[in-house]
Amino acid sequence: DIQMTQSPSTLSAAVGDRVTITCRASHSISSWLAWYQQKPGKAPKVLIYKASTLETGVPSRFSGSGSGTEFTLTISSLQPDDFAAYYCQQYHSYPLTFGGGTTVEIK
Amino acid sequence: QVQLQQWGAGLLKPPETLSLTCVVHGGSFGGHYWSWIRQPPGKGLEWIGEIHHSGSTNYNPALESRVTISLDTSKNQFSLNLTSLTAADTAVYYCARGIGVVIPRFDSWGQGVLVTVSS
Numbered sequence: 001d002i003q004m005t006q007s008p009s010t011l012s013a014a015v016g017d018r019v020t021i022t023c024r025a026s027h028s029i030s031s032w033l034a035w036y037q038q039k040p041g042k043a044p045k046v047l048i049y050k051a052s053t054l055e056t057g058v059p060s061r062f063s064g065s066g067s068g069t070e071f072t073l074t075i076s077s078l079q080p081d082d083f084a085a086y087y088c089q090q091y092h093s094y095p096l097t098f099g100g101g102t103t104v105e106i107k
Numbered sequence: 108q109v110q111l112q113q114w115g116a117g118l119l120k121p122p123e124t125l126s127l128t129c130v131v132h133g134g135s136f137g138g139h140y141w142s143w144i145r146q147p148p149g150k151g152l153e154w155i156g157e158i159h160h161s162g163s164t165n166y167n168p169a170l171e172s173r174v175t176i177s178l179d180t181s182k183n184q185f186s187l188n189l190t191s192l193t194a195a196d197t198a199v200y201y202c203a204r205g206i207g208v209v210i211p212r213f214d215s216w217g218q219g220v221l222v223t224v225s226s
Contacts, residue, residue, distance in 0.1 A: 001168075032212075034213070043203075043216035043217065044216060046212065046214055049212050087152055089152075089213070091212045095154055095167040096142075096154040098153070
């Protein structure tokens with residue numbers, strides 16, 4: 001199985017801050033990585049796929065980068081609606097696996 | 108726009124069997140992968156398995172001996188059976204649509220069903 005490791009597990013930030021979340025894969029996954037946002041009591045929502053492609057309708061303040069084993073999700077200017085949990089997911093090989101998640105909290 | 112609606116029993120006893128169903132509204136059932144994913148309370152996401160519209164399946168090896176995913180294309184729905192439940196199976200269970208050429212990512216999710224396993 002490909003293990004996905006996210007850091008940090010929790011992040012405290014203020015509105016307007018630039019925020020970066022890292023996701024590392026135990027083996028190369030090329031660019032087969034997606035990022036999801038999850039709010040309490042709700043299903044995850046896809047933000048980015050193929051490491052850097054923004055899903056339709058997702059604000060441009062979200063961006064993704066990386067390839068191989070190291071990836072980042074960046075929120076350029078944190079908005080009140082962005083306080084949530086974020087997960088990376090590899091779809092390079094089975095079984096599909098997720099990172100442990102990063103919770104973005106209000107500072 | 109596709110919508111996934113899921114249902115099933117929410118409280119089960121060990122070693123009963125979990126059965127959940129997900130119906131797909133407003134989108135094509137063909138050409139996609141249909142997955143089940145779970146999330147224990149306060150924890151991360153675990154992929155359980157998927158079924159392609161052709162009927163082929165892929166399962167997480169950690170759960171494969173207890174999982175069956177099936178499809179009813181006439182009703183645009185797919186189902187999950189998970190046998191020999193223990194408390195460790197307590198989680199919110201989501202159905203999701205996978206899209207992709209070879210291996211899918213998830214672009215639409217059901218609302219989730221909390222399944223509690225307790226004696």
